[in-house]
Amino acid sequence: MNLVNLESVSHAYGPKPLLAQVSLGIEAGDRVGVVGRNGDGKTTLISLIAGTLAPDSGRVTHNRGLRVGHLSQGDRLDPAATVRQIVLGDRAEHEWAGDQAVREILANLLGDIDLSARAGELSGGERRRTDLARLLIEDHDLVVLDEPTNHLDIEAIAWLAAHLTARRSALLVVTHDRWFLDAVCTRTWEVVGGTVQRYEGGYAAYVLAKAERARIAQAAEERRQNLMRKEIAWLRRGPPARTSKPKFRIDAAQALIADEPPPRDTVELVRFAAARLGRTVYDLEDVTLHAGGPGQGPLVLDRCTWQLGPGDRVGLIGVNGSGKSSLLRLLSGSVVPDAGRVVRGRTVRLAHLSQELAELDPARRVLETVEEVRKFIQVGKREWTASQLLERLGFRGEAQWKVVGDLSGGERRRLQLLRLLMDDPNVLLLDEPTNDLDIETLNELEDLLDAWPGTLVLVSHDRYFLERVTDRCVALLGDGRLSMLPGGVEEYLQRRAAGAALTARAAAAAPGSTVAAATAPGTAAPAAPAGPSAKEAREARKELARLERRLDQITGKEATLHAAMAEAAADYARLATLDAELKELAAQKESVELEWMELAERLGD
Template identity: 55%
Template sequence: MANLINTESIAKSYGDRELLRGVSLGIDTGDRIGVVGLNGCGKTTLLEILAGVEPPDSGRVSWARDLRLAVVTQRTDLTSGARVGDAVLAGYTADHEWAADPRVRSIVHGLGIDTLGFDTDVSTLSGGERRRVALAAELVRELDVIVLDEPTNHLDIEGVNWLAEHLLARRVALIVVTHDRWFLDTVCSRTWEVVDLSVEQYEGGYADWVYARAERARIAKATEDKRRNLARKELAWLHRGAKARTSKPKYRVEAAEALIADVPQPRDTVELHAFARRRLGKTVVELEDVTLHAGSVPILDSVTWRIGPGERIGIVGVNGSGKTTLLRLIGGEVEPDEGTRVQGKTVRLAQLVQELEDLPGERRVLEAVEDVARRVSLGKQEFTASQLAERFGFGSSRQWTRVRDLSGGERRRLQLARLLMSEPNVLLLDEPTNDLDIDTLQQLEDVLDSWPGTLVVVSHDRYLVERACDSVYALPGDGTVTHLPGGIDEYLARRGRHVAPGHKDTGGAGRKETTGSAAQEAAATQQRPATADRPSAAEQRAARKELAKLERRLDTLAGRERELHEELAGAATDPDRLMELDTELKSVRQEKDEVENRWMATAEQVE
């Protein structure tokens, strides 16, 4: 493997704040490196030094000759007055040139550039849309190294999934800073942790890093008890998760697993539900025959949805589908166009919005938390204001910092601490992972594990939704709320197959009534007697087996379709090979359409 970027003993400071000291690193062809660490530890600075955007104070950085490098950081800007098409497709002189390239077409569609409009002035776009345009402009190029800083922040779950698949398919080196743990685990083969002015290197993605960090703490006994216990709990979650998440255990997994032998489930769901019912009663928030629009966009159309005590719900959907508006409706901030919203008498509701709230700038961190309350009970645990502030990353010295001097990530953490100090029993979180580092996310999840209330989360962070929520619902864009028993995997599968919005499939899309409990729905389904119009239980079992078989075939065909696109791109100078590949591609697409039709017909038999 060729060495692409090399650093030798680099150091960097800003004023009297030292970020990096004596850091030596190497990046080779094919490396996919995830960079993690606390907010403010120097992750972005490291990326900018590697990319040549910022020079180090001392040390040396060298790049391979004629290195083709793309950089998309949080400082990336676009030329004012330029069109979206000019910014993204600057290297193409005619539309047919990029339209003939399946890789470029995939980028334009996958990042939603086509929906923004090629003639749109970039100065009229939102910050998130500008970041997507900047990302697309770099990805369309032929590259050796891609440097990305928080690329998933402005993408929905489907966009994050597309970006992961795109980066895995490209044979380029990747250095990425992200707090999206699913993205780290899926894409990265190495992990760098920026800590204590240096960079610790690990093999594998997020799961391997968690194992390695816990093992290092066990051997060296240098990590405080709080972090070690958090690592143990996180390991237990990873160990019980789908396919044990870690790909190749390199750091004495047997020893690491000994740490989690006596760790219970992350949360006792039965106990929390019972506690929540005592605090909330039977009624939490009920939407009865509700219709809701955001401008001319329909969000709900005659939907009935009952959210019960102790439920932990994740809401997903593409950007612009109305997730935030739905959350505001649940919270009582907006009124439905039609229908009624009922809220239980004992409900104490708190909502975390995406925008940073106005905080008392002259107050110190601890004072700002104590302004809400001095003590709080979260389930069986009781915290002082100082203890909860520490859980969210404010050490004893940092608690006396004035709020006006906090960074954006620190303000977000303070916002969360103040929210929990109000001791709500219904918590609505809108993109809670924005500006939070991985350690703080672990602390938030640990607090939520023992929090006995109703939780509704809107997030593009797949790991958080799977970790903190018990059920997932989607806004498919047809005015319904769709329960997804298979979680985010089911959501992505549906989106990938382009299931018609009103089509009745295994998750209940198109239903006008959505209850708050998946278990109640399943029990009700089992109690329904078979009739002449409804398939028998045996027929439904056979249909489910057929669905699974068809889904596997669809995955195979989709994979072959991607391979053919890549082979077509590589056979541009061989007309005979092009014709052969094009014929096979048409055959694959035809079979894929047939299998999709069979899947939809079979799904009609499954309730």
């Protein structure tokens, strides 16, 4: 059943036509992702479909009685209303508290927000999550979402994807989060040049189909050029002899990438990085760190030892508030640890992209702002001008001569990132660099970072970008340690889920808990497992000490391997062998850490 139909719809802002004679429809059960460059009309398209915007011409038809839920980029929350009033309305507490679906939405989106707080007291991210929770609790036939993953961490994004997939309503979503598109959407619309190109499948299928269309278009253009040359030859020499027509074979989608090399030559990049950085980049030695300063705020690191070597590309994962930004500030030197020390290599040239936008001269032109840092830069084996890099990151043509004061927040962030890269750093600390970037710009940034030789630490809620740009992941799990994640984001989600289940079981077994109180009179509650005996505790503590010594040995071996890699910078084969040994060592370390944590939990340490 069709829910919404667009017939020959056109719309423009000023002289720029965003949509021209677009006809399409959404059916019940459709889950459509909308992609395209910033400014090409994605938000305009979904606003027309949601009915919050009228077209300049054409017709938008809604099915009778259609219930549409629309999350726009800006909310209209009443600043005097409480979160409870906004999200739950006039529902009685027993009504919503007894609804499993409602409790799940509240727990995953508003778990850290006081329901009695007023909207005017909330941060921008908290207002966004409140608005999203309000929409999800309501029943809709069509849910229209504009950048729903903004202000959500990786864990919340994974939950939202599962929630939307399980809903029966149709879905239309604009997002730059490519993992989310693949996880949720079964169709993809690309808004480009005033038209809407339609593809089956999520982001991965869209990329393959678009590449195939481009290949066919290129073959057609080559054929047209050949025909033109033949026509010119016939006009000059007379009819040519009959020739066989060229035949074009349409390859399977997999063949498009069969001969594509890996995105990065890791050994080559490590060699360059080691030449630029030497043996030491960052060594954290027995460091203790609190997020709010010495002894203030949540504990981020507790007597932690960690090494960041030349050419390492590390993704840093953790829930909001776990201390990811604090760790980057520690590495940048803007905060000092409570205890321990941070050893920084002498040759480190650092660039730190924080979540706060740096002050830029609003009267300067975009190109001038970049060229004042540097006019040329060597990335990999190619030299780029400031203008060429600006074009790669979305500042095309006249956009390079815009005044900085006229730029949007997303454009300022791109400009800030480019200024950092133009300073030719050999260590990059990137805190949420993908905010407000469209998919095409993200692709260019990924390609640029692929050729950049140096050490990289990345914090990002964009799971696709995180796994695409980095080689390994570490997590802040709230235990004061930096935990290796050989399985990447998927392992992080599994470990978080396991930790939540363990916490729930412990809470259920605690005296006075809801579960304990629910036990019927005269019925014995399940006996709690007895703690270890004195002898078992002594043996367990000996084992803990052995594991700690093993961890120290592994850390020492890691340092030795990093030093050996720096010395073997020109020996590719040796570097590859050392890299394999380093990865095997990391896996061993992760296994020992897990064993230590399980033993410590049994002892109650």
